[in-house]
Amino acid sequence: xxxxxxxxxxxxxxxxxxxxxxxxxxxxxxxxxxxxxxxxxxxxxxxxxxxxxxxxxxxxxxxxxxxxxxxxxxxxxxxxxxxxxxxxxxxxxxxxxxxxxxxxxxxxxxxxxxxxxxxxxxxxxxxxxxxxxxxxxxxxxxxxxxxxxxxxxxxxxxxxxxxxxxxxxxxxxxxxxxxxxxxxxxxxxxxxxxxxxxxxxxxxxxxxxxxxxxxxxxxxxxxxxxxxxxxxxxxxxxxxxxxxxxxxxxxxxxxxxxxxxxxxxxxxxxxxxxxxxxxxxxxxxxxxxxxxxxxxxxxxxxxxxxxxxxxxxxx
Amino acid sequence: xxxxxxxxxxxxxxxxxxxxxxxxxxxxxxxxxxxxxxxxxxxxxxxxxxxxxxxxxxxxxxxxxxxxxxxxxxxxxxxxxxxxxxxxxxxxxxxxxxxxxxxxxxxxxxxxxxxxxxxxxxxxxxxxxxxxxxxxxxxxxxxxxxxxxxxxxxxxxxxxxxxxxxxxxxxxxxxxxxxxxxxxxxxxxxxxxxxxxxxxxxxxxxxxxxxxxxxxxxxxxxxxxxxxxxxxxxxxxxxxxxxxxxxxxxxxx
Numbered sequence: 001x002x003x004x005x006x007x008x009x010x011x012x013x014x015x016x017x018x019x020x021x022x023x024x025x026x027x028x029x030x031x032x033x034x035x036x037x038x039x040x041x042x043x044x045x046x047x048x049x050x051x052x053x054x055x056x057x058x059x060x061x062x063x064x065x066x067x068x069x070x071x072x073x074x075x076x077x078x079x080x081x082x083x084x085x086x087x088x089x090x091x092x093x094x095x096x097x098x099x100x101x102x103x104x105x106x107x108x109x110x111x112x113x114x115x116x117x118x119x120x121x122x123x124x125x126x127x128x129x130x131x132x133x134x135x136x137x138x139x140x141x142x143x144x145x146x147x148x149x150x151x152x153x154x155x156x157x158x159x160x161x162x163x164x165x166x167x168x169x170x171x172x173x174x175x176x177x178x179x180x181x182x183x184x185x186x187x188x189x190x191x192x193x194x195x196x197x198x199x200x201x202x203x204x205x206x207x208x209x210x211x212x213x214x215x216x217x218x219x220x221x222x223x224x225x226x227x228x229x230x231x232x233x234x235x236x237x238x239x240x241x242x243x244x245x246x247x248x249x250x251x252x253x254x255x256x257x258x259x260x261x262x263x264x265x266x267x268x269x270x271x272x273x274x275x276x277x278x279x280x281x282x283x284x285x286x287x288x289x290x291x292x293x294x295x296x297x298x299x300x301x302x303x304x305x306x307x308x309x310x311x312x313x314x315x
Numbered sequence: 316x317x318x319x320x321x322x323x324x325x326x327x328x329x330x331x332x333x334x335x336x337x338x339x340x341x342x343x344x345x346x347x348x349x350x351x352x353x354x355x356x357x358x359x360x361x362x363x364x365x366x367x368x369x370x371x372x373x374x375x376x377x378x379x380x381x382x383x384x385x386x387x388x389x390x391x392x393x394x395x396x397x398x399x400x401x402x403x404x405x406x407x408x409x410x411x412x413x414x415x416x417x418x419x420x421x422x423x424x425x426x427x428x429x430x431x432x433x434x435x436x437x438x439x440x441x442x443x444x445x446x447x448x449x450x451x452x453x454x455x456x457x458x459x460x461x462x463x464x465x466x467x468x469x470x471x472x473x474x475x476x477x478x479x480x481x482x483x484x485x486x487x488x489x490x491x492x493x494x495x496x497x498x499x500x501x502x503x504x505x506x507x508x509x510x511x512x513x514x515x516x517x518x519x520x521x522x523x524x525x526x527x528x529x530x531x532x533x534x535x536x537x538x539x540x541x542x543x544x545x546x547x548x549x550x551x552x553x554x555x556x557x558x559x560x561x562x563x564x565x566x567x568x
Contacts, residue, residue, distance in 0.1 A: 186421055186429040186437075193418050196407040203367060203405070204480050205393030205422035214428070 008309040012263050015270065019169055023162045035161055036233075041273045042168045043229045048253040048265035049175050050222035055251070056259030057183050058215050059195030063118045064105065064125025065250050068098040068220045070132060070242030072227020077237035078138055080146045087150030087158070091228050098224025099217050101128070106216035110209060125247060132239040143238020150232055158232055168229055172266070175222055180262045182218070191215050256297055258304030267305045319378075320345040320484055320514045321366070326375035328361055328538075335361040336372065337538040343484075343531075348506070348515040350525045353535035354558070359518045360402055362535070363488050366516070367399040368392045380483065394423065398482035400473040402489040402518075406461050412472055413457035416444035419479035447479040448472075451505055467498035474505065484514040491521045503527060526550070534558070 019042065026035040047069055054060040075094035084090070101124075109120040133141050149158040158164045182188050190211045193201045201208045231237050240246075249272065257268025275293070279286035301308045319342035328336040335358040343349040351359055364370040366377060368389040377385045384392055407415050417440045421427060424440065434440060448457055451471040456464065461472065470490055477485055490506070491499045503524050509515065510528065519525050525532065526546050533543040534555050542552045549555055 181431050181433075184433045184435065185431055186427040186434045186440075188430075189414075189418055189421060189434045190427045193407055193410075196409055197405060199369075200401075200405045200407065200476075201418075201422075202389040203369075203393060203399055203401075204419040204476060205390050206427070207388070207390045211427065 008306070011309050015263075015267065016173070023165055027162075032161075035165060037273065037277060039161070039165050039168055039233050040230075041269050042165070042172050043226055043233055044250070044253065044273065045266045045269035046168070046172050046175050046229065047223045047226040048250050048257070048269045049172070049179055049262075050219045050226065051250045052254045052259060052262075052265040053179050053182070053222070054216055054219040055254055056261070056264070057188065057195060058191045058212060060110070060212065060216060061118050061251070062109075062121040062216075062219075063244070063247050063251065064121035064123075065219075065223055066242040066244070066246035067101065067105075067125035067128045068223035069227040069230055069246065070128060070237075070239070071098045071101055072224035072229075073231035073237045073241045074132060074135075074138065074227075075224070076150060076228045076231040077144055077146050080148055080150075081138060081144065085148050085151045087152045090150050091225065094228040095221045095224045098227065099221040102217045102220025103213070105220075106213045110212050110216065122244060122247070125242060125244060129239050129242050129244070132242065139238060141239065143236055143240070146231060146235045146237065149235065150228070164232065168233075171225065171229070175225075176262055176266070183262065187211065187215075252294060256294065256304055258306030261303070261306045261310075264304050264306040271305060318344050320380055321516065322378040323366070324376045324378075326362070326365060326372050326377065328358075328365060328370065328372050334358075334538045336365065336375075338375070339535075339538070339540055340375075341533055341540070341543060343514055343516055345514055346511055347530040348510045348517060348528050350517045350519060350529035350532045351535055352519065352522070352525055352532060356537075357535040358538040359535055360488055361538075363399060363486050363516070363518060366486055367397065390422075393480055393482075396481075396483035397486065398477040398480045398484070399486040400477045400488055400490055402492055404466075404469040404473060406469060406472060406476070408462040409460065411458050411460055412448060412453060412464065412468075412475075413441065413444055415461055415472060416447050416457075416475050416479045417441055419476045420444050420447075423480050444479060447475040450478060450508075451475045452501055467494055470494060470498070470502065471505075474502075478509075482513065484516070485509070487515060487517045487519075489518055489520060491519060491524060499524060 019038065022034060022038045026032060047065065051062065051065045054062055072094035075097050076090045079090045079093065105121060105124045109117050112120060138144050156163055156167060183192065190206055190208065194208045194212055198208055227241065230241065253268035253272050254265045256271055257266065258264030275290055276286065279289050297304060303310060321343040324340050326336050326339040339362060351362065353359055361370060365372050368387055376383055379395060379397060384395060387395065407418065420440050420443045421434065445457060448454055451474045453468060453471050453475060456468065464472065474490060491502050494502065499521060506528055517528065529546055531544065532546055532549045534541050534549060536558050541558060542549055542555050
């Protein structure tokens with residue numbers, strides 16, 4: 001696990017450097033849109049990293065991962081609406097509620113496999129989506145504006161866009177480090193082994209279900225945090241936060257960047273959202289270009305962009 | 316048999332109209348190597364799957380070391396000391412050979428709710444794993460990704476993984492399947508070393524190996540035991556010769 005200097009690590013370092021320099025560029029050029037875009041990228045990268053933990057390392061293809069973005073976001077929004085603005089209350093609650101929901105979804109869905117697993121995770125996400133539509137007090141179908149961002153007293157002021165961006169970036173890097181430690185630990189070996197050959201895992205004595213369930217809960221909690229960040233970023237929550245197409249976006253990010261590598265989803269999030277912006281500037285039918293691009297990655301670069309870089313490494 | 320480590324009583328399993336196990340009863344005393352032979356489709360793998368806990372029997376009980384394990388899950392039985400190998404190689408293909416065996420060690424080294432330390436750096440896991448690899452003749456191959464190993468090496472790794480769970484009994488499902496004569500000979504040597512130290516239930520088509528290794532042989536045909544006894548008795552049994560051995564005896568001239 002020693003860190004070597006090679007094309008891939010250099011690229012990762014480059015990406016992190018670019019992410020760290022975005023606010024400086026924005027300040028110098030006066031381009032505030034770039035700040036907003038990159039804040040979004042960093043937040044959704046946290047969500048993609050969490051999905052990659054279960055999908056890339058654990059082989060659990062969840063098609064309802066956006067539900068946790070919604071739960072995290074609504075935890076912040078609902079508390080704000082009720083006059084409780086402390087981030088120290090909102091964020092832990094966002095994470096805890098997401099974890100609890102993941103525990104419920106996981107307890108049921110992890111008893112199934114393949115397509116059934118995908119469908120159950122999707123069904124739960126749809127359920128919570130319609131629950132949000134039914135919440136008339138909190139905007140219902142139209143969503144609701146959050147008038148005050150999470151308060152952290154003198155610690156940090158989230159309405160300062162630069163401070164908020166760096167907080168998001170710090171949390172993303174922390175999440176990556178955490179996932180990296182996790183997947184190489186004993187727990188992570190069990191998770192990876194279950195992806196590789198669950199039947200054999202049980203034959204050598206692992207009760208795989210409980211390990212996968214806990215991993216599923218971890219991923220839900222991390223994505224719940226991303227949801228809390230996203231609500232603070234947009235100052236707005238709506239059921240669209242957890243629309244199933246957003247779950248699809250997260251899967252695309254993980255696959256595009258490279259499943260089963262810790263940093264891959266960050267590259268995926270960056271590539272998808274930048275492409276989306278760039279292509280939608282060219283034509284309103286940008287998806288016609290993005291679709292085939294994605295297809296090419298899936299067909300010819302199974303390891304995603306990160307896999308390509310590793311390939312360059314090997315020569 | 317009072318000192319039987321594994322005791323099977325009246326085990327039956329039906330798949331639709333097919334009777335895969337027909338009231339199978341047998342006992343394997345501690346330290347013995349008991350071979351189960353029979354033509355293809357005789358229900359040998361189904362028997363192993365029931366012993367390992369992957370398939371639940373319709374009727375009958377399985378006792379291991381005096382305890383009824385019939386209702387235990389696969390992983391519980393493994394932690395109880397029953398280890399199986401697979402007829403069709405079942406490994407972690409995208410891991411190294413050492414990783415594969417280290418995982419088997421880890422499964423029996425307490426719970427795995429440990430989230431921080433790098434497992435691959437834990438000598439506590441790697442050292443027994445290397446020992447198990449050496450035991451089956453794979454020393455020095457630990458760092459190779461399993462999908463790059465040869466078929467024979469896969470079969471050896473199967474045994475190493477079963478061994479790494481520090482079992483009291485091995486359930487081996489055709490460990491020599493698809494092996495060349497040289498590899499087979501090495502496997503026979505490995506099994507001979509394990510014999511006595513561990514109790515073994517062996518399913519195998521290689522008759523030479525079976526008669527060389529087994530203390531007792533049970534012959535299964537259409538899920539039913541047609542004979543059980545020491546190798547000489549089985550070799551002499553007319554019904555067995557007719558049902559199974561006949562063609563091979565002829566082939567051997």
